[in-house]
Amino acid sequence: MASKPSIPKGTRDFSPSEVAKRQYIIQIIKSNFEKFGFQPIETPSFENSDTLMGKYGEEGDRLIFKILNSGDYLAKADATHLESKDSTKLTSSISEKALRYDLTVPFARYVVQHQNEIEFPFKRYQIQPVWRADRPQKGRFREFFQCDADVVGSKSLWQEVELVQLYDTVFTDLGLSGVIIKINNRKILSGIAEVIGASDKLIDFTVALDKLDKIGEDGVKKEMIEKGISLEAIVKVQPLFNFTGTISEKIDKLSDLLSTSADGMKGVEELRFICDNVLKLGLESAVLDLDVTLARGLNYYTGAIFEVAPPKSVAMGSIGGGGRYDDLTGIFGLKNMSGVGISFGLDRIYLVVEELNLFPETVTATTKALFINYGDKEAFYALQAIQKLRAAGIKVELYPENAKVVKQFQHADKRGIPFAVIIGEQEMESNVYSLKNLKTGEQISVDFEKLKSSL
């Protein structure tokens, strides 16, 4: 191989400092998941194709990475599709497995498969990579981690309250003040459509409404009309185009607007319960916002819908999202299992924390001191100290070779190691260590106990 090797597009290598920073975020998410009573599960990277296919729509099916059967896969290939060179139809006869596309469908599969071992309500979290054959672009990768927490087996709205708190504590722990937790409810959206007599155009309506920030009131109205929504209907929802006030005031407005829709009023009631309790219990650093344009995953969610926007100073899309889905496991034959969950967008959170310079310096701190290697006798002496320091939990290293001293110091410098320990003949004789602070250049002679306490 003559040319430098590379990795597939849309994938990434993570350097030590990147791994450390990602782990820092994951650790904060994980510890909060556990504080809230969520338990970890892990599922295989690939699932049987029929577990995944048909769950994400046609576009989703296309974006699922399929694994070629092992061995003589053509022996079992469908002859007709092979002859007609029909890639789409051939796939199922030469590929039985596929890489997971998200963590929700595998979770639903897990719940159904293990329903007799699980104690419901089941609060699980899962932090694992997923794969999508999407066109790579800035911030969008073909392999990325999802961090999901879901509760399955209870319709209690206290869970929505706690999930908002969970977002708040995670982002507070990350030092990310002022994230906006947007909440809406699928029933509000269908209530609105019902009131305006355009239930069959619900998706068109919400997709248009969702663009309010981007294309403005006129643009949204224009799009709605183009989609066949009547002007009369649009006039009815005029309050939604200038939807301001406190959350409580907004809910009152919705209550007026949706008074004729049973579904809509159920949504108002749910929203009120969740928002009231969240606000009375209080958030640490996040801001709760009721956003009726929020319509993510419309086909999926049935109750609360969440989306988290980064602090206003950062221009970036959502860093989290989630909601309630009344029939999580129905696709695998287990009915009446309501689920509600949220997800953290690791890659974007990383970019936000980086942009705001919020990674603590200690995150990437690795080795505390490099022991300079003056030869085998000195190295052995050094390793005796190193062994004891490591046993005390201190990260120290011996430079492996008796290289030029200046090279060894350069190595410490490039690695960002703050101290060097020098042990030559003299130090060995007097049973001391020369400890050099590589930032200040200051060097002191210490005994082992002092060395240990200094590091």
Next chain:
Amino acid sequence: MASKPSIPKGTRDFSPSEVAKRQYIIQIIKSNFEKFGFQPIETPSFENSDTLMGKYGEEGDRLIFKILNSGDYLAKADATHLESKDSTKLTSSISEKALRYDLTVPFARYVVQHQNEIEFPFKRYQIQPVWRADRPQKGRFREFFQCDADVVGSKSLWQEVELVQLYDTVFTDLGLSGVIIKINNRKILSGIAEVIGASDKLIDFTVALDKLDKIGEDGVKKEMIEKGISLEAIVKVQPLFNFTGTISEKIDKLSDLLSTSADGMKGVEELRFICDNVLKLGLESAVLDLDVTLARGLNYYTGAIFEVAPPKSVAMGSIGGGGRYDDLTGIFGLKNMSGVGISFGLDRIYLVVEELNLFPETVTATTKALFINYGDKEAFYALQAIQKLRAAGIKVELYPENAKVVKQFQHADKRGIPFAVIIGEQEMESNVYSLKNLKTGEQISVDFEKLKSSL
């Protein structure tokens, strides 16, 4: 989907307690890797096929999971191979990516690709899953984690010394006393072959010698003769069939046996350096053993070879292995990069720790207390306490629904939650909490501070 869903053979779901136990082992490995100065990297789950293919021999190539190209993959398929239904030859034209088979080849690729950003010697660790289309059997899976630590860019034998210490500290921390760290050297093996005049039969010789434990001296000799190794040659290495004594005595025997082989004597010298220093520095709980039958990865290693056997009380194969490879990155065009590394076998270590009952009880401890839900008013009151307890890092949960109290207690019991907190009208009025120990049944009335300190 009517039938219960399942997962592909050779893969696993991990339940909360299994994840917790795996994480416990991984955390101990990780923290020791870092104490020894290794830094984490992560590489993509799939690599370009040409990065992986041809690196693991023909059998390895077959066991690599290939990913089908996205879109109309048949459009670019080789027509001849398609027509002749030649699966093996067709693969490269319909699949450009493959799941990684181990962590070593991706690491070599990483080093070459990022050589200008890396400060050598580079001590990296990597803990990620790998995939092999192997026939699943007890303890062998198609998806499993590897935990590798390698140093690249230095030939210093101090690294071998430290890697033995690293094995020792990890297994000591796991409470696994008496693991046997077997060491050998590839140069010893080739020296032996040279001395007996059967250099061309080195692999046959070592494969046979490796079976000494299984088929005995006679069996090994029989196999050697069948493979065309002369009786005269076998007589020359008679000392190897009863190779006892201290490590130092064994090395002396090898020194006699290999005195005419330059390669062999180099191996003796290396072994002596490593073993002498390891023994003088001392191991905490592991036992070092020189095992001349150890020949794993023969085509790969060029110096030290390591393998770790579990304590003698457990019947199980190796739980770790590694060695020195002088030309790690040559396959990707970067010459003269010596590497040395070790690997921990997570799945087998798990089984050993389980069998010896060494997982601390706290590992699977999750939620500390369940707050019983008596209705929305009480639940709100409970959440006020829960919020403060979580802020103090205590894992507590509210039962999400106002279900029958006996059902809520059963939930705590099944989940293994040790305490319940009861808040009814009475408690709310007197601003106290009833804390019930679910093991003893004892129930006390406490204020918030006492509640917090009790949990």
